[in-house]
Amino acid sequence: MNTGVIQGGWEFVWAAYAVSATILTGYGLSVFARYRAALRRRFEAGSTVKP
């Protein structure tokens, strides 16, 4: 095990940020898409409120 400063490691930093961005964006889009789909279903079932 080395002692002292860890050199480099930028690929891990990018990986962490990329994973975070992907998951948060993906989940956000998923919530949004499901929400719009539910609004559309309610409109088609006879509600007068437009999605």
Add this chain to the structure above:
Amino acid sequence: MRYLLAALRKDFLLQWRTRAQAIAVFAFGASALLLFSFAVGPVAATLREHAAGFLWLGLLLSSTLTLAESFHAEAEQHALEGLLLLPVPQAVLYYAKALANTAALSLLGAALIPVMVILYDAATPRVPALLGIVLLGSAGLSAPGTLYAAMTSQARARQTLLPLLLFPLVVPVLLAAVKATSLIIHGDPMGQIRSWSLLLICFNVIHWSLCGLMFERVVED
């Protein structure tokens, strides 16, 4: 507390009537212990070192069968609703069932100890201490296990849901019981068994009270 005794009598009677199943569950647990040794390899030293872990994993896996079955009788023919109509505090029904499950799991654990001793060469002279840990661990598994068994007996996919819900919750029981058992088998130079037992007792106190409180909401209609 005659209600509790009556309910206990009912649950023990139910268990006695289904004792053939208990043998099957024991066979399941014993074969699990056998499979662990196949998975790990026939190295005696390794098996002995991890014997406690295998014992408790085997007991945990078998507990899903025991706990799931414990509400089987109540689920049939709406027996649960009949029980709830009785003028008995519903927590009493929970505690009786949980105590019966604790007894069943303790017996199972005690029965698996000889299997562990033989397969993993993990004997110990401190049998009362070992049985004490088995009792505490079984109680720890039974408290949330009985509550979730009551829940899942009324839901679909009950066989998947019970372990899925239970296993994350009983991680402290697994950790503490395995450590304590391991120290009993291998020796405890620093006297840590008491601390792990305390952890088990704390877990039991918290969950036996919390789950007892929640039972009424779980079975209400």
Add this chain to the structure above:
Amino acid sequence: MVRSKTPYAFIGLAVTLLVWGSVWGLFYAPAETYMGDVQRIMYVHVPTAWNAMLALTFAFFCAVLSLWRSGMAWDNRLEASLEVGVVLSSLLCMQGAIWAKPTWGVWWDWDPRLTTTAVMVFAFGAILALRQFVEDPIKRATWSAVATVIAFADVPIVYFSVRWWNSLHQLQSSPETVSKAFHWPLRINAFGILFLMIGLISLRTRLAALRREEELAPPLPETAPRRAPIAEGASS
């Protein structure tokens, strides 16, 4: 009825803050003494940790209120905060693994906080699974609230037992002590993820409310539905 655009405002603000904080943390903050540039992962990791715990704590309060009060409003919020909390906690575990590899040489080092988070992902994820398999909305609300209370009560016990169990094997690392030079990007990202979480929970609560409506409301008698009634759990 006009639906408020507040969740979208929160999310927009959140994205702005996160971009600002991340750029600052990645390119302008100084490298740490021992961990070098790898430490920059902290600028997403610590905010995610705070907000994951916050989401699940909020879920606990929703569970208590759901048991205490009638109506489905708190159950909708419970569903939303459970889902967001599980997503954030899973993300936390992934970030933790990515941080651990260059620092400790292993993907998982059984750090008590991260291990407890992993157990929580399974515990609260199981409650989400429970919700999928229960058809009666009232039972579903009661059971998931009970399960959330018990799971949340278990978290400190899990943490202490894992910490103790692990302390017998290795010394603890703590990426938590952050010196002053690093505060600002951390705070900005923390607020960024907080606003993102608030926006996502609000939107997800609306989705839950719409689904309850579908389940509980009878079809309108005069208007024949143009589609067949929605089966329970049809989309997720």
